[in-house]
Amino acid sequence: MIVRLGSPQCQDDLSSNVRVIEIYHRGSSGRPRRSRVSSKKTFRTTDADYPMLLVTDRMDLSAETIALIYRYRWQIELFFRWFKCILGCSHLLSLSENGVSIQVYCALIASMLITLWTGRKPTKRTFEMLCYHFMGWADDEELFDHIEKLKQADNTQKNI
Numbered sequence: 001m002i003v004r005l006g007s008p009q010c011q012d013d014l015s016s017n018v019r020v021i022e023i024y025h026r027g028s029s030g031r032p033r034r035s036r037v038s039s040k041k042t043f044r045t046t047d048a049d050y051p052m053l054l055v056t057d058r059m060d061l062s063a064e065t066i067a068l069i070y071r072y073r074w075q076i077e078l079f080f081r082w083f084k085c086i087l088g089c090s091h092l093l094s095l096s097e098n099g100v101s102i103q104v105y106c107a108l109i110a111s112m113l114i115t116l117w118t119g120r121k122p123t124k125r126t127f128e129m130l131c132y133h134f135m136g137w138a139d140d141e142e143l144f145d146h147i148e149k150l151k152q153a154d155n156t157q158k159n160i
Contacts (some may be wrong), residue, residue, distance in 0.1 A: 005055075021054045023067045086124050087111060088131070118150050126150065 002017050026049050056066055084090045087107045092100055114122040114130070129146045132138035 018055050018057050021063045021066050023052050025050050025052055088127055118147055
């Protein structure tokens, strides 16, 4: 549906109408799940299936396309959360396109090397330990002990 947001007193301040699209989230299983809460605690449900309203000013796209864009948006958000929190790239070292590209590629290569070496996804603790090692604050033995603990934890989980 097409609506105009705001109260009657301030609707003239808004430049255009918006479109409200209702989509249905379908859970992967029929069993109940943990309550999911948005960051602003405005939405809470334990249902596997629930309706969600999306508001957009894009009148030229189909509802299916808007829903797909929203779905991919969260995948991108998760990538950047991982990039910033786990890989420690919370600040850009350069603002040029080439500088940002180099920083992203270096972080991804480092992540893949950590995965090859440890046999698991990099964690914040593993990244910190490697940084400490490169700065000289942790010696080889401490680093290898950390990696060995990761491998032992993986073996313990596989045996369970």
